[in-house]
Amino acid sequence: MRVPTGIPKFDEALEGGLPERASILLIGIPGAGKTTFCNQFIYEGLKNGEGAIYITLNAAPDEVINNMKSFGWDVSGKPLRFIDAYSWQMGKEEGKDVVNPANLTNFTIAITKALTEMKNQNVRRVVVDSISTMFLFVPKDLCLRFISMLSARLKGVGITELITVEEGMHTPDVITALNSLTDGTIYFSMEGDKRTIKINRMKETKTLPVNLNFKISEKGIEITP
Numbered sequence: 001m002r003v004p005t006g007i008p009k010f011d012e013a014l015e016g017g018l019p020e021r022a023s024i025l026l027i028g029i030p031g032a033g034k035t036t037f038c039n040q041f042i043y044e045g046l047k048n049g050e051g052a053i054y055i056t057l058n059a060a061p062d063e064v065i066n067n068m069k070s071f072g073w074d075v076s077g078k079p080l081r082f083i084d085a086y087s088w089q090m091g092k093e094e095g096k097d098v099v100n101p102a103n104l105t106n107f108t109i110a111i112t113k114a115l116t117e118m119k120n121q122n123v124r125r126v127v128v129d130s131i132s133t134m135f136l137f138v139p140k141d142l143c144l145r146f147i148s149m150l151s152a153r154l155k156g157v158g159i160t161e162l163i164t165v166e167e168g169m170h171t172p173d174v175i176t177a178l179n180s181l182t183d184g185t186i187y188f189s190m191e192g193d194k195r196t197i198k199i200n201r202m203k204e205t206k207t208l209p210v211n212l213n214f215k216i217s218e219k220g221i222e223i224t225p
C-alpha cells in the first residue's frame with residue numbers, strides 16, 4: 001500500500017505515493033520547498049477523511065494553518081492535531097499542546113497524548129518540521145535517540161512520517177545517522193529558479209532513482225517537465 005502525497009506526477013513516479021509505515025527525511029536548504037511538501041501531504045490526507053498530527057518546531061500552528069490557506073488548503077474543522085514546540089521558544093509556557101523542545105520526556109508524553117486523542121481519526125500521516133531546530137536545544141545523541149523511538153512508534157501504528165532537515169546545519173555524521181534511522185530520503189535542491197527533487201533511497205520502491213523538476217505555484221508543488 002502507498003500513501004499518496006497529492007502531487008500527481010510525484011505519486012506516479014513513486015508507484016502511487018510514499019510507502020506505508022515509513023519515516024522519510026526531507027533534506028534541503030531554506031526555501032527549497034520542504035514545508036510546502038509537508039503541508040500538501042497533510043492536506044491530501046485530511047481531504048480524504050484521514051486525521052493527521054503536525055509537530056511544529058519552526059512556526060506556530062496558526063502560521064502553519066495560514067500558510068496552508070495561502071495555497072487553498074483549508075483545514076478548518078478537519079482532524080488536524082498540532083504539537084507546538086515553537087511557541088515555547090517565543091516565551092509561551094509549557095502546557096496544553098505547547099512543549100519545550102529541550103524536554104524530551106514531556107515531548108514524548110505530548111505525542112502519546114495526541115496519538116491517544118486521535119485514536120479514532122484514522123491517523124496515517126505525521127509531519128515533524130523541522131527536526132534541525134531540536135538539535136539547537138538537545139545534544140545530538142539524544143536527538144537521534146528521540147527520532148529513532150518516534151519513528152519506531154509511529155510505524156508501529158501504521159503511520160508515514162515526514163521529518164524535515166535543514167541542509168548545511170548538521171555535520172556529516174548526523175546526516176549519516178539520520179539516513180540510517182529512516183526509510184527514505186527526499187532531497188530538495190534549488191539553483192537559481194530551477195528546483196529539483198531527488199530520491200535515491202526509499203524502502204519498498206523499485207523505480208529508483210527518481211529525479212523530478214518542480215515549481216511552487218499557487219497550487220503548491222507541481223512537477224514540471
Ligand SMILES: Nc1ncnc2c1ncn2[C@@H]1O[C@H](COP(=O)(O)OP(=O)(O)OP(=O)(O)O)[C@@H](O)[C@H]1O
Nearest residue numbers: 029030031032033034035036037070071216217218
Ligand atoms: N503561496 C505561494 N505561492 C507560490 N510560491 C510560494 C507560496 N508560498 C511560498 N512560496 C514559495 O515557496 C518557498 C518556500 O518554501 P518552503 O517554506 O516549503 O521551504 P522550506 O524548504 O520549508 O524552507 P525552510 O527551510 O526555510 O523552512 C518560498 O521561497 C516561495 O518561493
Ligand SMILES: [Mg+2]
Nearest residue numbers: 034035036129
Ligand atoms: Mg520550512
